[in-house]
Amino acid sequence: MFKIWFYRTKSGLLSLGIAGIMFLNFGAAPIPALADPPGTAQGETIQSDSHQVVLSLAPGTNLDLVAKTFGAKIIRQGPLNFATLEFPGSDLQEVIETLKNTPGITGAEENYSRSIQSAAEENPSNEPLFSKQWPLINRDVQGAWEMGATGQGVTIAIVDTGIDLEHPDLKANLVPGYNAITGSEAAGANQDNNGHGTQVAGIAAAELNGVGIVGVAYQAKIMPIKAIGAKGVGYDDAIAEGIIWAADHGAQIINLSLGSENGSVSSDILKQAVTYAVTKGCLLIAASGNYDSESQANPGVSYPASDPRVLAITATDIAGKVTSYSATGSEVDLAAPGDFIPTDGWERAEGSGYTYASGTSLAAPFVSGEAALIWSQHPEWSRDQVIQALEQGTEDLGSPGQDNQYGHGLVDVKLALTLTNQTLDKRTSPAVIDSLGGIIEAVEGSTQINLTIPSQAFDQAVNVTLKAMPAPSDLPKGETFLTPAFQVNWGSATPQKMLSLKWSDPALKGASGGNLYRWTGSRWISLGGEIGKGEARFGLYMPGIYVFGTAQNSGQQSQRFAGVTAEGTAVQISKETFTTGADTVILAQVNQFPDALAGAPLAYKLQAPILLSSSAGLSEEVRAEIQRLAPKKVYLLGGTAALSVQIEKELQQTYEVKRLFGYTAEGTARAIALELGTKGKAVIASVRYFQDALVISSWAARQGIPILLTQPQTLSAETQTSLQDLKVTESLVVGGTAVVGSKVMEQLPLPKRISGITAYDTAAAVLQAYPPTTATLEVATGENYPDALTGAVRAAFYGARVVLVPTQSPIPSSLTLLLKSWQGYKIEALGGTLALPENVVQTVRTWAQ
Secondary structure (H helix, E strand, O other): OOOEEEEEEOOOEEEEEEEEEEEOOOOOOOOOOOOOOOOOOOOOOOOOOOOOEEEEOOOOOHHHHHEEEHHOOHHHHHHHHOEEEEEOOHHHHHHHHHHHHOOEEEEEEEOEEEEEEEEEEOOOOOOHHHHHHHHHHHHHHHHHOOOOOOOOEEEEEEEOOOOOOOEEEEEHHEOOEOOOOOOOOOOOOEEOHHHHHHHHHHHHHHHOOOOOOOOOOOOOOOEEOOOOOOEEEEEEEHHHHHHHHHOOOOEEEEEEEEEOOOOOOOHHHHHHHHHHHHHHOEEEEEEEOOOOOOOOOOOOOOOOOOOOOOEEEEOOOOOOOEEEEOOOOOOOEEEOOOOEEEEEEOOOEEEEEEEEEHHHHHHHHHHHHHHHHHHHHOOOOOOOHHHHHHHOOOEEOOOOOOOOOOOOOOOHHHHHHHHHOOOOOOOOOOOOEOOOOEEEEEEEEEEEEEEEEOOOOOOOEEEEEEEEEOOOOOOOHOEEEEEEEEEEEEEOOOOOOOOEEEOOOHHHOOOOOOEEEEOOOOOOEEEOOOOEEEEEEEEEOOOOOEEEEEEEOOOOEEEOOOOOOHHHHHHHHHHHHOOOOOEEEEEEEEEOHHHHOHHHHHHHHHHEEEEOOOOOOOOOOHHHHHHOOOOOEEEEEEOOOOOHHEEEEEEHOOEEEEOOOOOOOHHHHHHHHHHOOOOEEEEEOOOOOOHHHHHHHHHHHHHHEEEEEEOOOOOOOHHHHHHOOOOEEEEEEEOOEEEEEHHHHHHOEEEEEOOOHHHHHHHHHHHOOOOOOOOOOEEEEEEOOOHHHHHHHHHHOOEEEEEEEEOOOOOOOOHHHHHHOOOOOEEEOOOOOOOHHHHHHHHOOOOOO
16 A cells, blocks of 8 residues: 655655655745645735734834834734734845834844644554554553553643644543634634644543543643644744743643754744743743754754753654654753654544654653643642653663753653652662662761762762761861761762751750861861751762861851951951861952852852952962962962953962853853852842842852852843753842843743842842851941952851841841841851941841840
């Protein structure tokens, strides 16, 4: 029996051939030589020589007047503040530039097209096909069903070509949907007239009814959103409207099996739609994109899959290999079956039926179905918790750890569901810990120590040991041991997340002046003392020998760290915090604050102080402190304009030197974040208003979270790239809309804002949300910033927080009330009395002590 196939030649025309399978390849743009096929939905837009432009409108703009002025036709109004105009036979770029300079128009861009990312392959006879559904068998979907997961109570929106509303496998699971092309909610308006949306829906949630196939989440509800036309092409304005409609009408999961031939090209309207859905708590899952591996290079992951807030899915074959047509790159999150998949189908001549299809379009709904299984078992979970379960429940193929082909790995549905019911395992040392993480425990006498390793902290299994051992040397200056020494070891692997070391011992009760020490092979390095209620904690990135002992500072109830200059104050803080030296030192410019704003998390990781210098050269005081610390390596934050070549050359004579910099402060923050290396979360603060970054920095350091910087109304390319490179899925924005505007928020993955009316109100809000873990506060002026910058590192090592206070005006009521609610705190002042008057310190002490 012969079947007909269509394939696109390099010239872009359709050729007709005869072979043993049917293959339909839909391009990313309509084919001018073809008329609309019979059955094209009424109201679908087919572009010819005209051009469509999506406008972002200021409130009150007269759209009719704009259209009349330019001789354009209004195609669409909405969603959000957007409208689409059609311009006949115009120079598109010239029109866009003119529109951008028109009053009332805040943005203008081409209405980009997106195409479906799969191809039908064969129509087998109408019979139950479960035995042919190799993805369900190979990825243990049955095992998940046996655990009671069916997808019940979860709605998956399929933003696609519509769905065959009368398909026997689908109709019982359908909920009302929408035709975003015509703007219609009428019954039947979202009927599939291409077949692609029906294929996608079948993979995700075909009913278990003894007919045809069964979907991954066979009791999930399907919301059919038609945003793609009969030719397999849709435009950003309709796709965005479909996403927003789905988010507004109860969809928890939004499947986007579509992409662009131009890779990651995006648009403001689609970005804002993604932001809107994420803010509503929706989980968006998208095909990474397909390409012809024989005729073109990998174009990269398509938008919207390339958006860091969207899960990007590549396709694998029956052998578990990523297919040659899958678009790949650093944005890939997961891999799932997508090659030669039996699924539901629709054809214009035959109506409802079944088909085989291949493409990343088929892999995405497999993950959407898996997400529905997880969410149905944990309806109280957020999208981020579902994402974490999906990424943890994988088979690590390709390069060890996360890679550009598989992302976090090939999905394992039963494993993902199993992990959702588990907490971190507690194990006795030694133990092998894989990507799922765990808690390793050891006991010596009255001391108990445990190391918490979060999931995905390591790319591969590591052998972890916590072993009590004789101390290799006495503590310096006659200090005494409070606990036995323990060797903490996990080999040479580099953790991707901060580990947490906790000590419990009666000797730590009341030992507020105790310090943690690390043995470097030749000396003990003092690392501060986060001690409270008989327990001590420390965030850990490096293995070694650790012990708790008495501290080498004065332990006075209140203390001031002050130098004649800001450089001198930084030296004093370093001397009191790193009493026995440091293997690493970070050097920043004393007057160019943005370069160092992001430095505290890296300083905590490297167990290093931050020292300050003028741009021209080191002062004798700073030079002497570096010599006292005796580091092996010195980091310079900022380019040569911030810290000169002369400084670098001087330090290179004695130490290894590494400069972290960008062409802007945002670029330097990016370089610091990449050196920190932790992924998943980020703090976003203003590059201009330093207080916000300073009040959050000690907390961010202690959590191992990078600090990225932004302009008030523009998110720089460096910061956008950082969000992608660090796989950021959750953002903490510090500061109000005047310092981090709403347009920036819209571009961030799952943003949460902490803010107040003034910078001091924001500081109070941060302290209330993230109070100190020990009874210590570092107080600094909020009118000049170097002291708080270097003091934030000390605060992180001692579980404290930086409190910024005004010195020329009363302390605001929000901060006053918070400080008065705290009692028994040790107050440490940062800076001399000219920077921070004693009466201000005494006021804070009176309230909080």
